[in-house]
Amino acid sequence: MTATFRISEDDYLAAMKLHARLTPARLALTVGIGLLLVLGAAFGPPLLEAASVGGLVGGGGVLLATRFIVLPLMARRHYRKYKAIHEEFNAELLDHGLRLTVPHSDHTIVWQNVLKWRHDGRFVLLYPMPRLFHVVPKSVAARGFDLKGLLERLNRHVGPPA
The missing domain is CATH 2.30.29 (PH-domain like)
Structure with a gap:
């Protein structure tokens, strides 16, 4: 049948979020890197501690900005330009x-x-x-x-x- x-534009945004969802392997890699940075910040020498904290803040900021700012803006822009959808x-x-x-x-x-x-x-x-x-x-x-x-x-x- x-x-x-x-x-709709909101449908397309939700579909793009599903597309951007981390696979189990990528999620494990992201968590692993995060744990290494936390260990470096907690138990490393002062230089490694500063670098680890910077990596956590910077990496976390990029992940959050990409997911909650860049992805929605780009998805809505793409939807508006993609006439066939x-x-x-x-x-x-x-x-x-x-x-x-x-x-x-x-x-x-x-x-x-x-x-x-x-x-x-x-x-x-x-x-x-x-x-x-x-x-x-x-x-x-x-x-x-x-x-x-x-x-x-x-x-x-x-x-x-x-």
Whole structure:
């Protein structure tokens, strides 16, 4: 069954936050570096202590600024400039992929071309490339789209979410 949806600016921002979410490996690396800096600040000589505190403050500041200032500003700017995402999308689940259509385009994302995928309570992101993704809002299930079938096929053909 074909279901229609639109991506709002707030939807796009939320999808970008999901895209920017740290993977378990990157989260472990970030926590590990943070712990090393804390240990350097607590038990290191004065020069290492100062450098560690500077690294904690600077690194933490960059992470927070990127997540809460830069990402929202850039996502909203990109949304405004990306005219095609303002269109109404039609989504249809097929055996071999997901068909997405807009008034000027018809595209089928076949499972073997999906590099990875991730999801949260609001969206499913399908990645044909490491930084390029298609957004499918989970609210489309209320319009008759087989969301459970999409998640099952992604698990079967692509693997677990990233």
